[in-house]
Amino acid sequence: MQSRRKFIKISTASAGTMMLPLSFPSFFSGDDEDVSKLKKVPTYCEVCFWKCAGWAYVNEKGDIKKIVGNKFDPHSNGRFCPRGTGGVGMYNDPDRLKQPMMRKTRNGKQEFVNVSWNEALDFIAQKMKDIKSEHGAESLALFNHGSGGKHFSTLFKAFGSTNITAPSYAQCKGPREEAFKATFGKSVGSPEPADIKNTDCLVLLGNHIGENMHNNLVQEVADIQDRKATIITVDPRLSTIAAHSKYWLPIKPSTDLALLLAWINVIIDRGIYDKDYVEKYANGFDELKNHVNDFTPEWAEKITEIPAEQIKKTAWEMAQAAPKVIIHPGRHVTWYGDDTQRLRAIAILNAILGSYGREGGFYLPNKGKLPKMPLPAYPKPNWSWKEMMGDKYPYAHYSVANAFIDATHPDFKGEHKLKGWFAVGTNLTTTIPDQKRTLEAIDNLDLFVVVDTMPAEICGYADVILPECTYLERCDHPRISPHRKANFAVRMPAVKPKYLTKPASWMVMKLGNRLGLQDYFPYKDYSEVIDWQLRQIGSSLADMKQRGVKLQPEFNHGLFIKDGEDYNFKTASGKIELYAHDLEKKGFDPLPFYTEHEKPSKGFYRLNYGRAPMHTFTRTTNNPNLTDLMDANNLWVNSITAKENSLYNGQEVWLKNQDGIVSAFSINVRVTERIRPDMVYMIHGFGRSNKMLENSYGKGISDSELITNVKIDPIMGGTGMRANFVSFITEKPRKEEAIV
């Protein structure tokens, strides 16, 4: 592809000048280092979005020795997951970004050149002003993920743009948020308020808890195993949790909605739903009953390949446990493009079993509070992503990252175009499917700034790269997340920023100064703001350095709806909408239907992907502590499939998808009985293509590059990624023009 913004493999000239000696850990200290001499610094983890609070232990030399959970923190209960425990690898990673870099053309060749912070920030500020005067501040967009992004949000709003988005919605949990909103009047939120530890029956659809290490969730699932609670796992793959479940339903891929409708059918047909709860709190039961009348277990058996008897038995198990039952909404649910409807079926099933707002079902979360430091009012933008998206995704209550790409793409016909992007902590090309389109959009930008700790693939397309220091080297907004107990947690720097890296809070303050927005950033160091906030509630930084986490019982309300309580759901009717009037008004089915999805043609296998417990996507696949545990993904293939294609265990293969895209790298076959013969599976986040990632470059395949058939959810814009099919190539393919 002809591109102004050629991908630059950040290496040679720029990297050469800044290589620093590797610091080797001291091996002898482990057993005899006096732990009491280690300094404990409170932090919350940034290796994934669960944001567990813990402690970084630092020795006198300033080495981070270990990171452990804070036992007062409800996200971690004092135990970090492997990624959090290995989080120190983010700090020690020798491949980190070390200095600001800018794209420059020298002798007709584009390359990244190391620059000073002043040069980088001056350039960005000037470009921002230019874009503002030519197109308006609104044409600048922010893609963010994680705590660095929060600081940039402040900068954007102060500058006059609310065009802020995150792939965690339309590429991940968006459908469940909207389905729960349409049903219960409230989206699910994160962490999910599923009362797992008190449940008697946990139902998981394609949700591989234990492979995704959402910390307290994993802990609670292990707890209920001790008391032999029923776990029902629906997955075409024998996931770890499937192996630990009382029922594993090895479903035919893409048919989950048929199974859900059949469960609803059985539960209504046999009258084993929660009649009192439905009568008191729900609307639309009669319509639902009529709707599911034909969706019998026998009907579903033909579609899902799950025996009707098994469907009935598992429905019965749920009803037995109700209301202590959870049909878990999952997290990454953008699969086939009808995902909001599938999640609606999940919401309905929970509703008729009376689990929402009940112990052992879904609790009503509490949230801590901290006063915000008063800032000048933000200017009112002339337009926002709402006007930009128009009526495209009528039930999207959050901004849709792929719609931002559309509004940047040269083929965009709308009035509100985007001209500049900031990507903060998000590797857009591996996160948002259809890489080609993303790159075409990037090529159409006047400014592209990437802020990251690592040379993620997206850095290769930036005009300016700003190296952020890791979470262990900075302080950020206190973490205030909904949970059972209202609480907040603080993050303080355990060590000074390595190399020339800086915290995002510093970057926006410096940019703010250049843009005349200094009043929005009234600090030299962000800890001053936190200290001010804490003092308003009678605490202080000094106090929080001792505790890390503070519980705020004053903000706790009851976790559950009381028996007979006149609870008002936040829907238009005040009731649970089994029949979703909101969706009907927008022209969508008010009750979910099963639709058939694409199937693999001969010689092709459905590409499925997921998580490994020791990795968080591309965020960790270069982390030396975690690559020690897994340094490449492999391709799960059933023995039947292996035989059909003459593949053997450990064989190196390349993949070609239905659109003729060939993987940039190879992957080793893992022949296993844990997977259905009509699909293959790999861990997401490998196949790194930026050469500056010396530890991970070229190891395994990136599923993202093979996801080109994207099924958009018309309700909220989610990008369904599971209708892609691959065939095996056993000889090294001729070098093709890989896009990354």
Place this chain on the structure above:
Amino acid sequence: MRYAMAIDTLKCVGCSDCVVACQTENDVPQGYCRDWIKETVNGLYPTVELEYRSERCNQCDNTPCVRTCPTGASLVSDGGIVLVDDDKCIGCGACIESCPYDARYFHPEKGTVDKCTFCNHRVTDGEDPACVSVCPTKCMYFGDLEDSESDVSIALKNRNYKTLAPETGTKPQVYYLV
């Protein structure tokens, strides 16, 4: 006193937190480990069984490694914990050869043999080994077998268990709950 560990295979998800926690706690060099995860899959789709096990030195009662050590560096310490005395170890590797569990490795920087110590330094302070303290599923139980109220004693009382390669006669003290 007899230290032992019981690990619940029905709860272990094979996440490797025990491995990375051990590596940071004990400064295990990159590329090496004192504990590791084994996965066993049996059957044919869809009748399949899966087991994950967190494995390490079994702190055996009958120790081939100690017997074969020519310098007395491999020794049995308080509570039955098998240790290597760095000052005496000449790195000959006889113990590595003799261990049926492949639980020992040659430490490239120290020049001596290294292995799981049950986090001796933590245990003497009354703490659990690092792997046990971090495990998100709480599937690992540690303690004194001679104390009937210890976590490990209670776990072994209530459940069926197995040990690894019992036929070698090593009398392993790491138990797997099944």
